[in-house]
Amino acid sequence: MVYTAIFQDDGGRFTYDIYNAPHGCGPRAWALIQEEGQKNGNRYLIAIVPGSHQVGFYCGPSAVRSETRAEEMSRLCQQP
Secondary structure, rough: EEEEEEEOOOOOEEOOOOEOOOOOOHHHHHHHHHHHHHHOOEEEEEEEEOOOOOOOOOOOOOOOHHHHHHHHHHHHHOOO
């Protein structure tokens, strides 16, 4: 079954990837996706969603107040 997995890394940045895992959102699927996700760095699985989906992350209305703030929000909200 295909899942969209949402991760958060040590720096607070959210990312997502698409994985194949056992049917159902149970412990087997969760463990397999977490293990695969760790291969791409210290990322922590926070959600799995059945199916293949694009994910957008809300960065707040103040994301472009200053260049420094914009750079920070770009780092935190980077998508793959």
